[in-house]
Amino acid sequence: MAQIGVGIIGFGKVGTGTAKNLVEKSKLYRERYGLELGLRAVCDIDLDRPRPVRLDRKLMTTSAASVLSDPRIQIVVETVGGTTAARDIVLEAIAAGKHVVTANKALLATHGREIFRAARSAGRHLRFEAAVGGGMPVVQVLTESLRANRIDSIAGILNGTSNFVLSQMLAEGMDLERAVKAAQNEGYAELDPTLDLDGTDAAHKIALLATFAFGRWCDFKKIAVEGIGRIAPADIAAAKRTGHRVKLLAVARADEDGAREAREYEVRVAPVFVPADHHLGRVEGAFNAVELRGDFVGEVRLFGMGAGMIPTASAVAADVLEIAKAITTGAELLPESWPDLTKPLPLADTSDVESRVCVRIPGTKRGRKKLLIETLRKCYATVDECFRVSAGGAEFTVAVTREAREANVRRAVDKLRRAVEKPDDVYAIPLLTALL
Numbered sequence: 001m002a003q004i005g006v007g008i009i010g011f012g013k014v015g016t017g018t019a020k021n022l023v024e025k026s027k028l029y030r031e032r033y034g035l036e037l038g039l040r041a042v043c044d045i046d047l048d049r050p051r052p053v054r055l056d057r058k059l060m061t062t063s064a065a066s067v068l069s070d071p072r073i074q075i076v077v078e079t080v081g082g083t084t085a086a087r088d089i090v091l092e093a094i095a096a097g098k099h100v101v102t103a104n105k106a107l108l109a110t111h112g113r114e115i116f117r118a119a120r121s122a123g124r125h126l127r128f129e130a131a132v133g134g135g136m137p138v139v140q141v142l143t144e145s146l147r148a149n150r151i152d153s154i155a156g157i158l159n160g161t162s163n164f165v166l167s168q169m170l171a172e173g174m175d176l177e178r179a180v181k182a183a184q185n186e187g188y189a190e191l192d193p194t195l196d197l198d199g200t201d202a203a204h205k206i207a208l209l210a211t212f213a214f215g216r217w218c219d220f221k222k223i224a225v226e227g228i229g230r231i232a233p234a235d236i237a238a239a240k241r242t243g244h245r246v247k248l249l250a251v252a253r254a255d256e257d258g259a260r261e262a263r264e265y266e267v268r269v270a271p272v273f274v275p276a277d278h279h280l281g282r283v284e285g286a287f288n289a290v291e292l293r294g295d296f297v298g299e300v301r302l303f304g305m306g307a308g309m310i311p312t313a314s315a316v317a318a319d320v321l322e323i324a325k326a327i328t329t330g331a332e333l334l335p336e337s338w339p340d341l342t343k344p345l346p347l348a349d350t351s352d353v354e355s356r357v358c359v360r361i362p363g364t365k366r367g368r369k370k371l372l373i374e375t376l377r378k379c380y381a382t383v384d385e386c387f388r389v390s391a392g393g394a395e396f397t398v399a400v401t402r403e404a405r406e407a408n409v410r411r412a413v414d415k416l417r418r419a420v421e422k423p424d425d426v427y428a429i430p431l432l433t434a435l436l
């Protein structure tokens, strides 16, 4: 039976879940796949913290170097997190001839070009399923199951923390601050949830998906990113009143007008009004969901746990198995040349994107509706519906427009900010209509 040695560096939540999976399922892997996956070493800075898996103390080490130089280990699992030590560990692992599995989206979005290239030129496998959808498998579906398609769009809820917070705001009538506290109490948000709430985490993930869907490097720093930091109870109420839910969406799609050879791509993260009966509108709590469109397959939908020790370990362990299978059969996992990391993904100017938009301004006193409707009209955005919303102790006048150019809506928002006493309370959220 084929014997493959595995070393885990980073014995925190995901590392622990992965060790647990490899230990508890060893019989299954032997019987079903003919693979003997041996956990040879587990490394962490702190080995004394209690963890929900029992391991032979002899497997544990505080030295990453000893894992990387262990000749019995063919696959290194990097679950340290961050972009500094993790980068060194992954690059050193590849240089030492190891195959790598990582759950680290920040690392790949930041240093992916260097890391993917290093793996390619060394002929090593590098898999990262858990980095995007946690337990929800999207990378393999996109890169392998849908490989016979030209991918036209990807849209998803890729940050469970933000989705949990928005769900709490809707279900419990909480403001953002209280909903974030609730998420922290339930273990769905870190002590410092900035990267989740400001959209950076979703940006890392959609940039990786865009890279592998469209075949060029997508730099997450170049895409438009807005998190949920400005979402107020009034937005949740306005969405509800118009039959929508506020969701933090990550979207990557080909510009429809672009000729095949000169396609441009719109990649962004933003809060969006999603119809309440749309499958993305129905995703509540810490779940993730994604919708992929391919030219032959049409629409494919995925849904599952985007994080958590056990669900995330499911994706990490599946990558370990896939590499183990490839090592024993000599199979190639991804074509060498896909994606082309030397070329940047051409990003479309979104000024011309048209969508319906919900715009709110503070206050409900006389003249507010007129100010809102007239300002939007002067910027070529026709208002379909205008109403008042009172939520979270504040009152707003809200308008929903027909399809309008993004640049025009931005112009209207700037004008409205200059016309009201609390400019920060003027806010616009697009409806899903044109984003897919």
Ligand SMILES: NC(=O)c1ccc[n+]([C@@H]2O[C@H](COP(=O)([O-])OP(=O)(O)OC[C@H]3O[C@@H](n4cnc5c(N)ncnc54)[C@H](OP(=O)(O)O)[C@@H]3O)[C@@H](O)[C@H]2O)c1
Pocket (backbone or CB within 6 Å): 009, 010, 011, 012, 013, 014, 015, 043, 044, 045, 046, 064, 079, 080, 081, 082, 085, 103, 104, 105, 106, 130, 131, 134, 306, 307, 308, 309, 312
């Ligand atoms: N948690 C999830 O649900 C989830 C889901 C998908 C992907 N991910 C990704 O998976 C990775 C790990 O996340 P996590 O939640 O498991 O984090 P975590 O619980 O903080 O685990 C990381 C572990 O690595 C240890 N560590 C830090 N630097 C190290 C080093 N140089 N050498 C050895 N060990 C080191 C940490 O020790 P100290 O605590 O002492 O620093 C900690 O025990 C991240 O990239 C994350 O984005 C996580």
